[in-house]
Amino acid sequence: MTASCTTLLKGPLVTNPHPRYRLLTTGGTASMATAGAGQGVTPRLGAADLLAAVPELGSSAIDLQVEDFRKKPGASLTIDDMAVLATRISELEAAGEAGFVVMQGTDTIEETAFLLDLLHQGEAPVVVTGAMRHSQQSGADGPANLLAAVRTAACGDARGRGCMVVMADEIHAARYVRKCHASSPAAFASPAAGPMGTLIEGTPRFSFTTPRPRCVQLPFARQARVSLVTATLGDDGEDLAERFEHCDGLVVAAFGVGHVPESWVPALEKAARQMPVVFASRTGAGSTATTTYGFPGSERDLLQRGLIAAGPLDPFKARILLLALLRADANPEDIAAAFGQF
Template identity: 50%
Template sequence: MSIALFTLGGTISMAGGPSAGVVPRLTGADLMAAVPGLAELDRPLEVQDVQAVPSANLTLATMLEVVDAAAQAIADGATGIVVTQGTDTLEETAFLVDQVWPHPNPFVLTGAMRNPTLAGPDGPANLLAAAQVACSPAARDLGALVVFNDQIHAARWVRKTHSTSTAAFASPNAGPIGQVVEGQVRILTRPARLDGVPARAEPAELEATKVALYTVTLDDDGLLLRGLADTHQGLIVAGYGVGHVPAALAPVLGELAARMPVVLTSRTGAGSIARNTYGSIGSESDLLKRGLIDGGFLDPYKARILLRWLLATGESLDEITAAFAQHH
C-alpha cells in the first residue's frame, strides 16, 4: 500500500531562477527530501511529476488527467492521493476534483504560501500533513480535501482568503472539518458527500464551453454584458450582498437568462444569496423570477467551475438547476 503523490508546480516547488524571482524547479523527490517525518509514515509515497508551472497555468483538462492518473493509482493499490500545486487556483481545482472523484479514498490537495528560499517555508509541514490525511482511514468518504496549516477543509467550502499569510485557506461558511494534531488525523465533522457530476466532459467539449463571470460593482453600466450570449454558453453573476444588482441590469440579466443559464451568487466571500427577503427591481427575488438560477452558498468561482462542467456534459436546464440546489 502506498500514497500516490502528483506534483504540479507552484510555490511549494519553487527555487531561485536564472533571473529575479523564484520559479517552479523542485521535483517530487526534492519535496519529499525536505520533509522531516515523512519516512515515519507507514506507507511510502510514489511520485509522479506531472507539471512544474504556476497554478495560473493549470487547466480543467490538466486536472482531469490527474484525476484519471489518480484513479489508476487507486486501482493499483494506493491508499490515497496527494496533489501539490500553486495556491492561486487551488480552491477551484479542488472543487472540480470533488465533483468527479468517485472513490472513497482521500484525494488531498496542498501547497505552500512561503517558497523554500524564505525563512519558515510552510511546504514541508503541509506536505507531511496532507500525506497523513491521505493514509488515514478517518479521511475516507469525504471527497476532495484541502490540507493547509494542519487544518483539513472540504473542497466545497474552502477559500483562499489572504494573499500572503500561511493561514490563507479557510472555510468561511463552515470552518475546517478536521485537524492534524501530533501527526494524528482528527475529523471533527463529516459532511455528507454530494452527488457530483457523474457524466464525463472531454477536453474538446470543455474548450468549446465558455462561461463568463460578471462581478457587479457600484454604478455599474452593464456594458460588458452586451453580446455575451453570442460568445458564451453560460454566465455567473457575482451580485451585491444576498444577490442584488442595479435595477438597470435586471432586465438585461433576465434577457440573458432566457437564452442561457445564468447563476446568481454573492460577491461577499461568505454566506448564501437570499430568495424572498427583498422585492425591489434588481433584488434577489426579482432576479430569480426573471429566470436566474439560485447559486446558494457557492462562491462565484466554484459556481463557474460547476456550470461549465454541467454545460460541457450536456445537462439540461432542469438538471443544472438541481445540481446547484445541492448547495442551497
Template identity: 55%
Template structure:
C-alpha cells in the same frame, strides 16, 4: 507468527506552484515531486510508502481545465486499481479553491484526495511546503479520511474542497472555510475530524466530459451599467453573476440578465465572501426574487468561484437548464429550503 499490518501507500502528483519553486531574481516552478518529498523531515519515519508522479510543473495561475480534467482521469484510474490508500496533489495556492472543487465534483471513490501547496517558497526562511506536504500525506494515508471527498490541507488544518477559500494574499493561514470552519486538524501527525459534512454532495460522471465550455464570471460593482454583460451570449456558454449581498444588482441590469438567461444558464451568487444568496426576502427590481423570476439560477452557499467551476462541469458533461438548476440546489445547500 504475528500478522503484519500492511503499510499504507499514497500516490503524490506534482503540479508545480510555489511549493516547487526555486531560482534567483524571481522563483519559478523547477523542483520535481521527488525533490519535494526528499525535503520533508520525518516523512521516512511515518512508514508510508510513496509513489511519485510529476504530472505538471506550472504556476497555479497557469493551470487550466484541460490540466485538471486530465489529472482527474489519471487519479480515477489510479484509485480504481485499489492498491493506494490515498492521493496527494501539490500545486500553486492561487487556484486551489477552484481546482480542488473541480476534482471534488469528479471524485467518487472512497479513498481521499488531498490537495496542498505552500505560501512561502523553498528559498525563504520558514518555508511551509515540507510541513504541508507531510500533513497531506498523513491525511491521505489515514483510514479516517475516507469518504470525505477532496480535502485541502495546509497549516495543519483540513478543509472540504467545496467550502475552502483563499482569504489572504500572503498569510500561511490563508485557507479558510467561512461558512463551516475546518473539518479537522492534524494533531501529532494524525488527522482528527471534528465535524462531518452531510453525506450527500454533488458528483458528476467523469466519463461524460465531452466539451470545454466558456463560462464567464462578472462581478457587479457600484454604479454598474451592465456594459460587461451586453452581448455576452455571443461567445459564452454560461455566466455567473457575483452580485451584491444576498443577490442584488442595479435595476438597470435586470433586462440584460433576463435576456441572457433565455439563451444561456446564468447563475446568481453573492460576492460577499460568505453566507448564502437568498430567494424571497427582497422584492424590488434587481432583488434576488426578481432575478430568480427572470430565470437566473440560485447559487445558495456556493461562492462565485465555486459556482463557475460547477457550471463549467455541468455544461461539459451535457447538462441542460433544468438539471443544472437541480444540481445547484444540492450543491448550494438549499435543496430543502
C-alpha cells in the same frame, strides 16, 4: 463528535493491511527555486525533491509513491489538467492505491480542489496542499504542509470525504475553502463553516463532514466558456451584454444575498433565455436568499426571470460547477438540480 485517526496508517475504515498512497505534483510555490541571483523563482523541483525535504516521511512506514503530473504555476492550471488528474486518480484507486496528495500552486487551490471534489467519484481521500513560501525563503511552509497532507490522506477516517485542502495543519472541505490572504502562511480559511478538522500532534481529527456532490461525470463531452461578472456600485450595465456575448453560461457575483442593479435586469433576463445564468453572493460567506426581497434586481426577482441561485457557493465555485456541468453536456434541468444539491 470529533473523529480522529488511531494511527497514521490505520483507521476505522481502512481494511488493506499494506495501503499505498501517491503524491502527485503539479508545480507551484513549493516546487519553485531560482536559477540565479536576481531572478524570480519558477517551478524547478520535482516530487522526489519535495519528498526529500520531509525527513519524517522518509523514515515513516507510509508507502508513498511520487509522480510529477505537471510542472506549472497554479495560475496556469486548466480545467482539462484537473480532468486528466481526476482520471489518473481514478485509475490509481482502481489499481489499489488508498489515498492521494496533490501539491500545487495556491493561486487556484480553492477552484481546483472544488473541481476535483466534483469529478472524483471514489472513496479514497484526495488531499490538496501547497506552500505560501518557496523553498529558498526562511520559514518555507511546503514541507510541513506536505507532511500534514500525507498524514491526512493516510488517515482511515478521511475515506469517503472526497477532496480536502490541508494548509497550516487545518483540514478544509473543498466546497468551503477560500484563499483569504495574498501572502500569509495562514492564507486559507473556510469563512462559511470553519475547518472540517485539524491536525493535533500530527494526527488528523475531524469535526464534521459534508455531503459528496454527485453531479458531474467524466469524460467531458464538449468545450464551454463561462464568464464571471461582478456587481459593483454605479455600474449601469450598459455594456453587460457584450461581456457575455460569446459564452455558454454566466455567473453573476451579486451584492449581499443576491442583488444586482435594476439596470442589469433586462440584460440578465435576456441572457437567461439563452444560457444558464447563476447568481452568487460576492461576499464569500453566507447564502443567496430566495424569498426575502422583492424589488427589481432582488433575488426573488432574478429567480422569477429564470436565473439560478448558487446558494452557499461563492462565485468562483459557482463558475467551476457550471463550467463542469456544461462540459459534461448537462441539460438545463440537471444544471438546476445540481445547484440545488448545495
